[in-house]
Amino acid sequence: ETGVTQTPRHLVMGMTNKKSLKCEQHLGHNAMYWYKQSAKKPLELMFVYNFKEQTENNSVPSRFSPECPNSSHLFLHLHTLQPEDSALYLCASSQDGGEPYGYTFGSGTRLTVV
Amino acid sequence: DAKTTQPPSMDCAEGRAANLPCNHSTISGNEYVYWYRQIHSQGPQYIIHGLKNNETNEMASLIITEDRKSSTLILPHATLRDTAVYYCIVRVDISNFGNEKLTFGTGTRLTIIP
Numbered sequence: 001e002t003g004v005t006q007t008p009r010h011l012v013m014g015m016t017n018k019k020s021l022k023c024e025q026h027l028g029h030n031a032m033y034w035y036k037q038s039a040k041k042p043l044e045l046m047f048v049y050n051f052k053e054q055t056e057n058n059s060v061p062s063r064f065s066p067e068c069p070n071s072s073h074l075f076l077h078l079h080t081l082q083p084e085d086s087a088l089y090l091c092a093s094s095q096d097g098g099e100p101y102g103y104t105f106g107s108g109t110r111l112t113v114v
Numbered sequence: 115d116a117k118t119t120q121p122p123s124m125d126c127a128e129g130r131a132a133n134l135p136c137n138h139s140t141i142s143g144n145e146y147v148y149w150y151r152q153i154h155s156q157g158p159q160y161i162i163h164g165l166k167n168n169e170t171n172e173m174a175s176l177i178i179t180e181d182r183k184s185s186t187l188i189l190p191h192a193t194l195r196d197t198a199v200y201y202c203i204v205r206v207d208i209s210n211f212g213n214e215k216l217t218f219g220t221g222t223r224l225t226i227i228p
Contacts, residue, residue, distance in 0.1 A: 002157070033215070043158070043218040056215070090157050092216075102148055102205075103216055105157030 003027040006091050006106035013081065014114055021076040021109045023091030031096040032074040033103065034066060037088040049074060050096055081113045117141070118202045123223040132189040134222050136202030139183045146205055147178060148216070149187045151198040158201065158218070161187065197226045 004025045013019050025032065034046040048056035049068040063085075065077040074091055088110050092103040119137040126132040138147065146165050150158040162169055162176045164185075169176045175188040189196055201221040 002159075004157075042220055045215055045217070048215060088155065092157070102150070102160045102163060103158075104160070108155070108157050110155065 002104050002106065004091055004093055004104050004106035006089075006109050008109060009107065010110045010112075012112045012114060013078070015081060015083070017081075018077070018079040020078065021089055021091075021111075023074040023076075023106055025072055025074075025091075025093040025104070027093055027095075027104060029093035029095045029104070030071055031094045032068060032071070033092040033094075034074065034076055035090040035092065035105075037090060037108075038084075039087070043090065047076075078111075081111075083113050086111055086113045117204045117217075118219055120200070120202050120219065120222045122220065123225070125225050125227050126189075126192045127227050128194060129191055132187075132192040132196065132224060132226070134187040134189075134200050134202075134224065135184065136187070137184045138202070138204050141182050141204050142206070144206055147176065147182075147185050148203040148205055149174070149176065150201045150203065150216075150218075151196075152201070152221070153195075153198045161200075192224075192226045194226050194228065197224060199223050 007022045031050045033048050035043045036046055037043045045058050046060045047066045052068045052071055063080050067075040088108045090108045091106045094103045146163050148163040149161040152158045162171055162174050164176045164178055178185045199221040201218050
């Protein structure tokens with residue numbers, strides 16, 4: 001347990017489904033992130049939230065919709081996904097402006113789109 | 115352009131020291147060197163970071179050359195559980211320049227041989 005909890009751990013969804021990924025951090029951090037890791041590719045940063053405000057969207061398709069209701073919770077809403085969106089989705093948190101200790105990652109959600 | 119260069123894979127015998135190299139010849143004076151590792155299908159885990167001086171913690175040691183153009187991560191007594199992908203990342207000191215995002219490359223796949 002890293003202090004960043006992601007649910008569900010595994011998700012299989014059809015292309016017409018709507019689902020949400022959840023991330024919760026218990027570290028008192030003020031920044032949260034979504035990363036995508038496709039097979040045999042580096043981690044790709046998707047979204048960044050600082051103090052609940054979205055500060056970065058790395059050209060992510062609109063079928064991915066993030067939500068950050070407070071500094072401890074982060075969601076990724078999914079709709080009309082494509083099979084190529086199958087990947088490991090990782091959430092991370094950090095303390096922006098604090099000591100440069102880097103990010104704490106969750107264990108990820110393994111998403112399969114069928 | 116990639117900020118760091120790492121060998122794609124390495125093997126190390128169990129119980130021996132694992133030495134993972136990283137080249138970062140274009141590193142700036144305000145950039146830290148971070149090391150993370152990712153065990154199969156889990157989120158990346160912070161290992162260690164440093165600016166100029168060598169660093170040691172309970173997981174590893176980080177040796178940074180005097181010109182800061184390369185570094186080596188040392189796992190002193192490798193175990194089978196150290197089998198993972200190891201990422202070397204350079205990142206601006208966030209306390210002075212704001213929150214630069216962690217950008218991952220392809221890393222080094224370290225396999226510990228029994």
